[in-house]
Amino acid sequence: MLNRAFTILAAAGLxxxxxxxxxxxxxxxxxxxxxTARTESPTSHVKGKAFDRIVQIYLETTAFDSAVNNxxxxxxxxxxxxxxxxxxxxxxxxPNYISPASGDTFGLNSDSFVVVDKNVSTxxxxxxxxxxxxxxxxxxxxxxxxxxxxxxxxxxxxxxxKHNLLIRFDSVTNDPDxxxxxxxxxxxxxDLENERLPQWSFITPNLYNNGHDTNISxxxxxxxxxxxPLLANKYINDNTLFYITWQANGQNATQxxxxxxxxxxxxxxxxxxxxxxxxxxxxxxxxxxxxxxWDLHTLGRWDVGxxxxxxxxxxxxxxxxxxxxxxxxxxxxxYFWNQSYGGVFSSAPNTTHTYVAPNIHLEHNGxxxxxxxxxxxxxxxxxxxxxxxxxxxxxxxxxxxPCGFEVPIGLMPHDPIMTPxxxxxxxxxxxxxxxxxxxICSSASNLYPTHPPKPDYGNGKDH
Numbered sequence: 001m002l003n004r005a006f007t008i009l010a011a012a013g014l015x016x017x018x019x020x021x022x023x024x025x026x027x028x029x030x031x032x033x034x035x036t037a038r039t040e041s042p043t044s045h046v047k048g049k050a051f052d053r054i055v056q057i058y059l060e061t062t063a064f065d066s067a068v069n070n071x072x073x074x075x076x077x078x079x080x081x082x083x084x085x086x087x088x089x090x091x092x093x094x095p096n097y098i099s100p101a102s103g104d105t106f107g108l109n110s111d112s113f114v115v116v117d118k119n120v121s122t123x124x125x126x127x128x129x130x131x132x133x134x135x136x137x138x139x140x141x142x143x144x145x146x147x148x149x150x151x152x153x154x155x156x157x158x159x160x161x162k163h164n165l166l167i168r169f170d171s172v173t174n175d176p177d178x179x180x181x182x183x184x185x186x187x188x189x190x191d192l193e194n195e196r197l198p199q200w201s202f203i204t205p206n207l208y209n210n211g212h213d214t215n216i217s218x219x220x221x222x223x224x225x226x227x228x229p230l231l232a233n234k235y236i237n238d239n240t241l242f243y244i245t246w247q248a249n250g251q252n253a254t255q256x257x258x259x260x261x262x263x264x265x266x267x268x269x270x271x272x273x274x275x276x277x278x279x280x281x282x283x284x285x286x287x288x289x290x291x292x293x294w295d296l297h298t299l300g301r302w303d304v305g306x307x308x309x310x311x312x313x314x315x316x317x318x319x320x321x322x323x324x325x326x327x328x329x330x331x332x333x334x335y336f337w338n339q340s341y342g343g344v345f346s347s348a349p350n351t352t353h354t355y356v357a358p359n360i361h362l363e364h365n366g367x368x369x370x371x372x373x374x375x376x377x378x379x380x381x382x383x384x385x386x387x388x389x390x391x392x393x394x395x396x397x398x399x400x401x402p403c404g405f406e407v408p409i410g411l412m413p414h415d416p417i418m419t420p421x422x423x424x425x426x427x428x429x430x431x432x433x434x435x436x437x438x439x440i441c442s443s444a445s446n447l448y449p450t451h452p453p454k455p456d457y458g459n460g461k462d463h
Contacts, residue, residue, distance in 0.1 A: 023148040030151075034143035039187065040180040041196045044133040048293040049315040051241040051267035056100075056286065057203040057226070058163070059219045060093065060212040061250025067260035072220035076227060076244065080268050081275055081311065083261030087282045088248035089395065090340035091257070092413040093212075094162040096247035100283040101165050103301025103389075106355065107343020107405065107424075110414035111162040113149050114345050115422050117355065118170035121373050123200075123287060124178060125171070126296040129370060133198035136166045139185035140206040146182075147173060149418050156186070157206030158213070162416075165202045195235050200290065211246075231264065241267040241311070243286065249338070257337040263311060277310045279320035280332070282395060285309060288364075292316045297370035300358030300377075304367075305391040318365055321393050328394040329442045339411060341401035345421075347414035348407035349429040350437075356402075359389040400442035408435030 022033060046052075067073050068082065088096045094114070095105040101122045108114060127134050140159030142151050147167055151159045161167055164182065172178045181198075185205070191197045203226075204210065211219030223244055230236050246259040261281065284306035291298055292308045293316070308318035323332040342351030357380035360369045380387075388402035396402050398409060414430055 022146050025142075025148055025151055030142045033146070037144040038176065038180045039144040039183060040177065041135065041187070041191045041194075042133045042181075042198065043196050044131055044199055046130060046132050046199060046294060048239075049295070050293050050312040051239055051265070053197070053199045053236070053238070053240040054290065054293075055201050055203060055230070055236075055240065055242045055265075057205075057223060057242070057244045058097070058165075058210070059205070059223065059244065059246045060163075060210045061248055062211060062216050062219065062246045062259065063249045063251045063255070064258045064260045066216045066251060067220070067246060070216050070220040072217075072224040073244075073260070073262065076220075076224055076264055077260075077262045078274055079231070080242075080262060080264030081272055081277050083245075083263070083277050083279075083281055083309070085278055085280045086245060086259050086261035086285075087280070087337050088246075088257035088259055089283050089337050091248055091253065091338050092250070093247055095340050096283055097163060097165055098168065099302075100286045101169065103284060103287060103299040103303040103358075104356065105340050105343065105345075107340055107346030107348075107351070107353070107407075109340040109346055109348075109407075109411065110416055110424075111160075112345070112414070112417040112424075113161065113420050114168050115420050116169045116171075117422065118174055119376060120169065120355070121171060121299055121358075121370065121376075122166065122169050123290065123299075124166065125370060125372065126291060126299065127200055127294075129372075130294055130296055132200055132294060134181060134200040135188075135191070135198040136164070136182045136202045136204075137185045137188040138164050138182070138204045139209065141182070141184045144183045144187070145173070145179040153206070156184070157208050159206060160212075163204045163210065163212075165204065192230075192233070192236060197236060227264065231266075237266045239267050240265045245283075245286075247283075253338060255338065256335070263309070268311065272311065279307050279310060280323060280393060281307050281309065282337070284395070288318075289313075291367055292318050292365070296367065297373075298362065298364065298367050300360050300362055300369035300373055301389050302395060304359070304362045304364050304369075304389065305393050306395075307393055316365070324392070324394060327392055329400055329440055334399065335395075335397045336399065337395070337397045339398035339407070339409075341396055341398055342405035342407045345424050346405075346407060347424055347428065347430040348411055349426075349432060351407050352404045353423055355385060356389070357385040357387045359387045362389065362391050364391050394442070396442055399438050400440060401438060403441035406437045406441060408432045408437055410435050
């Protein structure tokens, strides 16, 4: 049953508060919580098509050119594959963390303390459905399952919730077994030493090491020093893919959201070492590539159509699809992805502030929407919730948003709301005086209202 605010969330336009535990930051409270925090380190051995383990590392706000010109990051991609057309999906930071977990940004245009409804599924649901172990490691997190907005860690470096991939999802944090897998980065090394690392992991460095409070020299140096010893470790680097990317191009906020992606590890065939992958990818490609690798179900959102990395697609038959201007209503170069379109967490006053239902009918290269998601959302139309997801790579942006989810062009990211919100509060809407809305809206359903064309999955060959 769809609950909480899934009926017209925007009707009242009010933030719905939530009783949040694990948020206190006083020294005594931290010590007490850390002493009783439950931590889990499950393992599994599910074979993948291209890799058996993936370690994802997210860094902060760096343009593509800056990343690829840094000598430490150059040393890494020379050991593997450089993704040359990787793009973020919104701004500021947090939309680029909510998206690779759930398949959408839900209009988020701030680093606020957002709480995503428990009916929104994540990559965790897909992994657990196939028995694949996972872990979310965050440097500076004071203890397992901490749900506070931020924490000044004098020993391990400062932490902010906005960079924690899974902590904002009720479907994760309301489950004690899942909450026990949102851990400090020190536990990554402990799990490594004890050979109990998960098959899927996400690494968030602290604010200094990820470049947020520093620069590309620091973040690339930290990443190289973190990854290179792991490449030499036979336990972790056993048919393993290390994936490194930057959440957004925060250096040039008005430019296209072009970032770099780096793939290294023993899962990369020798003949691909030192090469580039020039397909169009975004943060949803991380979802689609993991789904393809382990033959998972999908979330029924933007993960379904996102291009699968060539490293994986050459094994699964997922070829790179090319940009279709008819679907996109414009050339690739006209898309920027440097501002979030509208949705439940948007600060724009005149946009739709509701959740969007997954498209439970989508199927891509044999991968269908997770049956549990299909059951949960089957009656979403009756509840007034629409969907805009299609099996396409042409991801909407602020200039080509889904119809009904337009926001003013040039709308600046909103200041963070530091208390929990489940919908952006109307009292805090941005002042949009003098800003113009986009002249068109774009989605496959706009062009093909009844039967969109059958997608071309590509030929699955190397490109």
